Amino acid sequence: MYNHIAIKAENISKIYRLQKHRTFKEFIPALLGRQETLIKFNALSHINIEIKKGESLGILGRNGSGKSTLLKIIAGVTKPSDGRITVNGRIAPLIELGAGFHPELTGRENVYLNGSILGIRKKQMDRLYDEIVAFSELKEFMDQPIKYYSSGMYTRLAFSVAVAETPDILLVDEILAVGDIKFQQKCLKRMEEFRRSGSTMVMVSHGPEQLEKYCDKGLLLNEGKQLFFGDIKETTKKYAELY
Structure with missing residues (x-):
């Protein structure tokens, strides 16, 4: 219908x-x-x-x-x-970006965490990871806990995960x-x-x-x-x- x-x-x-x-x-x-x-x-x-x-x-x-x-x-x-x-x-909800992030985890770990919240399986995240990092322009910061990120960096990473798949x-x-x-x-x-x-x-x-x-x-x-x-x-x- x-x-x-x-x-x-x-x-x-x-x-x-x-x-x-x-x-x-x-x-x-x-x-x-x-x-x-x-x-x-x-x-x-x-x-x-x-x-x-x-x-x-x-x-x-x-x-x-x-x-x-x-x-x-x-x-x-x-x-x-x-x-x-x-x-x-x-749905890819670009609302309250990064709401599922954990400040004590690294950028890399939060990519996988946020991906799972969005319903993206680990194998898919493995395939998408490099593209996510490249889009975010945060390659050198991916192994740092995101509690050290600026608000702009935090939001950029969250956006990059949210739009990783069409x-x-x-x-x-x-x-x-x-x-x-x-x-x-x-x-x-x-x-x-x-x-x-x-x-x-x-x-x-x-x-x-x-x-x-x-x-x-x-x-x-x-x-x-x-x-x-x-x-x-x-x-x-x-x-x-x-x-």
């Missing part, structure tokens, strides 16, 4: 429950059972999108609009509170913050290669121009609500009108 669909979100909502009381005085009634201590925060409300295989989606919205939450739901990192998400294909679906959350300008261009070139090979891409960025260059469709979010879903140029136009 959904063979041509890469991602389909049907009435997706995400609710977080947060502490209501911030001072000890406010906390006393709750401690005595007289007052509810949690409030509901609607991170996403009734999101409906459909992305065909090979299409690219750009997500626009200010901080706190729900962009990263939606990416995490697509990646399977978090579950929606309501609605249904359908994802067909192997994914069916690539999720990108503000990846242009990675490393220096030269390395950013390498990242964009690799993403463009994935797109040309038929991978589906979902990209979050504060730069409408970048999304127009790499995406076909656009999703505009505001305070967790879907304001528009459609052509990317129409999306960026509405974003400019709103902000």
Whole structure:
């Protein structure tokens, strides 16, 4: 039924429950059972999108609009509170890069560790290792514990592992913050290669121009609500009108 669909979100909502009381005085009634201590925060409300295989989606919205939450739901990192998400294909989530790294392990050891978390088998990692190191430009640092890496080195290695194999679906959350300008261009070139090979891409960025260059469709979010879903140029136009 959904063979041509890469991602389909049907009435997706995400609710977080947060502490209501911030001072000890406010906390006393709750401690005595007289007052509810949690409030509901609607991170996403009734999101409906459909992305065909090979299409690219750009997500626009200010901080706190729900962009990263939606990416995490697509990646399977978090579950929606309501609605249904359908994802067909192997995902490379460029979200919170290096979340699976261990600071006491070397760069080499973390490549294999992160690869296993991404579902890449050891034999595949053996084959991909040299390419990963070359892409990261960190060859001379691979036998050092990554606790000695700079934040840029750390993220570059994580990105290199995540894009080692061509994914069916690539999720990108503000990846242009990675490393220096030269390395950013390498990242964009690799993403463009994935797109040309038929991978589906979902990209979050504060730069409408970048999304127009790499995406076909656009999703505009505001305070967790879907304001528009459609052509990317129409999306960026509405974003400019709103902000």
